[in-house]
Amino acid sequence: MDVSCDLEVDVNGEECFMVNKVIISSYSSRIKKLFCRSKGATKTFKVIFHDFPGGAYSFELMTRFCYNGGKIDISLSNTIILYCVATFMEMNQSVSGGESLLQLTEKSTKMISYWSWSELMIALKQCQDLLPVSSSCGIINKCLNCVIARIVSSSEPSPCPSSSSPDSSGFRLSFESRSTESLKNSSPRGTWWFEDFVVFGTPLIALLVRSMVNRSIDHGIISRFLFYYQKARFVVATTDEKCHIMETVAELLYSLEQSAVPYNKLFGIMRTSLNLRLSSDCKTKLESMIGSRLDQASLDNLLIPSSVGSKSLYNVNLVLRFLKSFVGKEPNILPLSRLKTVARKIDLYLAEVAPDPFLKPANFLYLLKALPDSARDSYDGIYHAIDMYLKVHSGLSEDEKISICCGLNFEKLSSETCEQLTRNNKFPSQSVKLALLSQQSRLKSLLQDSNQPEEFLEPECSFLERETSRREASSSKQIVLYAGDLDLPSENEKLKANLQGMQCRVMELEKICRNMQIQMTKVMKARLSSHKKTKSLPKLCS
Numbered sequence: 001m002d003v004s005c006d007l008e009v010d011v012n013g014e015e016c017f018m019v020n021k022v023i024i025s026s027y028s029s030r031i032k033k034l035f036c037r038s039k040g041a042t043k044t045f046k047v048i049f050h051d052f053p054g055g056a057y058s059f060e061l062m063t064r065f066c067y068n069g070g071k072i073d074i075s076l077s078n079t080i081i082l083y084c085v086a087t088f089m090e091m092n093q094s095v096s097g098g099e100s101l102l103q104l105t106e107k108s109t110k111m112i113s114y115w116s117w118s119e120l121m122i123a124l125k126q127c128q129d130l131l132p133v134s135s136s137c138g139i140i141n142k143c144l145n146c147v148i149a150r151i152v153s154s155s156e157p158s159p160c161p162s163s164s165s166p167d168s169s170g171f172r173l174s175f176e177s178r179s180t181e182s183l184k185n186s187s188p189r190g191t192w193w194f195e196d197f198v199v200f201g202t203p204l205i206a207l208l209v210r211s212m213v214n215r216s217i218d219h220g221i222i223s224r225f226l227f228y229y230q231k232a233r234f235v236v237a238t239t240d241e242k243c244h245i246m247e248t249v250a251e252l253l254y255s256l257e258q259s260a261v262p263y264n265k266l267f268g269i270m271r272t273s274l275n276l277r278l279s280s281d282c283k284t285k286l287e288s289m290i291g292s293r294l295d296q297a298s299l300d301n302l303l304i305p306s307s308v309g310s311k312s313l314y315n316v317n318l319v320l321r322f323l324k325s326f327v328g329k330e331p332n333i334l335p336l337s338r339l340k341t342v343a344r345k346i347d348l349y350l351a352e353v354a355p356d357p358f359l360k361p362a363n364f365l366y367l368l369k370a371l372p373d374s375a376r377d378s379y380d381g382i383y384h385a386i387d388m389y390l391k392v393h394s395g396l397s398e399d400e401k402i403s404i405c406c407g408l409n410f411e412k413l414s415s416e417t418c419e420q421l422t423r424n425n426k427f428p429s430q431s432v433k434l435a436l437l438s439q440q441s442r443l444k445s446l447l448q449d450s451n452q453p454e455e456f457l458e459p460e461c462s463f464l465e466r467e468t469s470r471r472e473a474s475s476s477k478q479i480v481l482y483a484g485d486l487d488l489p490s491e492n493e494k495l496k497a498n499l500q501g502m503q504c505r506v507m508e509l510e511k512i513c514r515n516m517q518i519q520m521t522k523v524m525k526a527r528l529s530s531h532k533k534t535k536s537l538p539k540l541c542s
Contacts, residue, residue, distance in 0.1 A: 007031075008046040015056040019063055021045060027066045027101065029090035053084040053133040062089065062101070070098040076119050079108040080126040080139060087137040109139060112146050120147055121196055128204045135207070144211045151193055152217070190221050197225070198232045202248040205229060209252045219260035226252055227265050239276070246273050247282040254285040258292065266290050267301045274307050274315070287318070291325025295341040299348050311358040316367065319349065323370040331372050339375035346371065347381035354388040361400050364389055368407025379412040383421065390426040398428055405431040410438040 007021035025032040034047065052059060062085050065072040074082060083105035085091070091101040115123065123143050127134040134140040197205065212222055230249045234242055246269065253261055270286055290297070302319055306312045326342060327334070350367055353359055368382060376382070386404055390396065396404075405428060413421070413435065421427055421435040 006044050008044060009059065010046065010048040011052050011056045011059045012049060015059075017056075017059060017063065019066075023066050024063070026095055027070065027091050027093055028062075029093055031089070032093075051133075053088050053130040054081050057081075058085050061085065062091070065101055070095050070101070072101075072104075074104055074108050076115065077122070079105055080123050080130065080134070080143075083109055083139055084130045084133045084137060088133050109142060112142055113149075115146070117150060117196075120150075124200065124204065128200055131203060140204075140207065141211070144208055147193075147208075148211055148215050148217065151190070152215070154190070154192065190218070191224065191228075194225050194228045198229060202244055206248055206252060210255075213255065219256040223253060223256055223261045227262070227269070230269060234272070243276050243278055246276060247279055250278075250282045250286050254289060258289060261289065263290075263293055263296045264301070267297070267304075270318075271304060274304070287321045288325045291322040294322050294326040294345075295338045297322075297345060299345060299352070302345065302349050303352060313356045313358070314353050316353060316359060316363045320363065320366050320370065323367075327370065327372075336374060339371060340377070343371050343375035347376075347385065350382065350385035351388065354385045355392050357392055359389070359393075361393070361396065361404060365404055365407055368404070373409055373412075376409070376412060378414065379409045380414055380417045382408055383413060383417050387424065387426065394426075401426075401428045402430055408434075410434045411441070413438065415439065415442065 005018035005020055007019050007024065009017045009019060011017065021031065021035065025035055031047070035045070049059075054061075058081050061072070061078060061082060065082075072082070082101060086100070086102040086105050092103070094100045094103070112120075112123070120143060124140070124147070127140040127143055131140075197208065200208075209222055209226070213219070226249050230245055233245050237245060249269065253266075266286070266289055270290060273283075273286065302322075304315045304318055306315045323342075323346070331339070346367065350364075353367075354364070368386075386408065389404065390401060408431070410418070410431075418435045418439050422432050422439075
């Protein structure tokens with residue numbers, strides 16, 4: 001029969017088809033609607049599709065159905081394709097009492113639960129190629145639900161191996177037809193399917209994971225799969241593909257229960273992503289996942305190298321963002337034990353990064369003050385870190401030194417550390433004054449606790465006022481030593497005498513400091529002995 005071809009169809013720019021508009025429109029409501037809105041029935045029409053599911057191959061299958069009087073062989077290999085085409089072209093019209101293409105394919109898709117595992121993988125691959133139509137028509141969800149049911153069944157021991165239910169028979173068939181090495185080998189229970197899903201793109205993986213979450217699949221298994229997927233896909237991915245994969249994986253990991261996500265592996269993908277141009281949202285989620293559990297981190301985890309182009313040895317800014325995520329807006333609601341755990345690790349981290357000559361004073365100070373004071377019982381570690389930093393950064397101004405020393409709590413320094421600080425010329429005079437004041441306050445407190453009189457201290461307790469000028473005296477001592485070699489004029493003899501007197505006072509101050517240490521030792525011994533004394537007994541009546 002001679003059939004005119006009066007309709008030109010451009011399919012996604014791949015190929016142009018000349019078909020009969022009457023025949024096609026009799027089966028497709030979508031084409032029929034186009035002609036109803038058009039005027040002039042004699043000229044040739046042209047239809048352009050930019051998103052036809054499956055492209056030219058799928059369109060050709062559809063035309064075979066139309067030109068064959070509504071008949072076509074539907075098999076497992078073309079069911080998904082024809083179903084998506086029928087949905088897209090609105091092929092719900094039947095001709096001459098036959099069934100429409102949509103009705104025929106719907107019958108076939110009802111048998112998905114009986115398909116083998118290999119057939120389901122092929123169906124999912126087709127669904128991926130047919131996105132977004134396969135998602136809008138619901139066929140991809142049917143396939144995913146069936147796949148998830150198989151995964152769940154494989155993780156649970158069957159009480160009745162001879163069960164004849166559709167799910168169990170389908171599951172047995174999937175194992176018989178499956179040929180991947182991951183199942184043949186002794187893979188851990190619940191993870192045998194990882195390898196099969198590596199071939200799929202991120203859109204389908206996102207749908208799979210969200211379906212698993214809705215089905216209450218173990219979040220630990222899901223997170224292990226996501227890490228496996230990211231590592232496997234990165235092997236052959238381009239830089240742009242790596243960014244897209246990492247953003248998808250981070251988004252999906254963020255949706256899981258964080259306790260089920262391996263913490264060390266989060267640092268692994270963080271290090272991998274440092275040189276990728278990820279979106280700010282992806283970076284924020286990764287940093288939030290790590291920062292919220294910072295008490296689980298090790299020192300090695302935190303020693304993350306700086307990004308390419310930076311002179312610094314370590315990425316301190318990243319650790320600062322971790323701390324911000326951990327502390328949050330209300331640090332006081334955090335358990336004290338977690339705060340102290342993080343503080344111990346940050347003190348170790350400070351000792352590692354302090355020698356970095358390119359570490360800015362502002363960043364170093366932020367690290368010092370990121371945690372509340374209650375997180376530390378002792379600030380000795382902070383002192384040693386500051387000491388190292390001042391040693392390496394000898395060019396700091398006095399104001400910068402004072403600012404950094406604001407990170408110290410002098411009341412939480414040990415006596416030994418306070419003594420070191422008072423003799424440490426790298427620290428500003430203001431810090432020395434605070435250290436001496438802390439020493440005096442501690443000594444008085446010890447005396448009160450041991451019920452010793454105030455006179456137990458030597459009269460030289462007024463050393464505090466004199467010790468505040470120790471730095472000036474120390475520098476003057478050098479002047480005296482140098483001045484001794486000069487032939488000063490007679491009018492400067494008085495100045496020379498004053499300088500020599502200052503040298504004597506410096507020696508006196510050193511002696512006072514030694515006496516103070518001796519007195520503190522005596523106080524401690526007296527306090528210990530007072531606890532050993534027995535209470536005096538009342539006098540007996542005569």
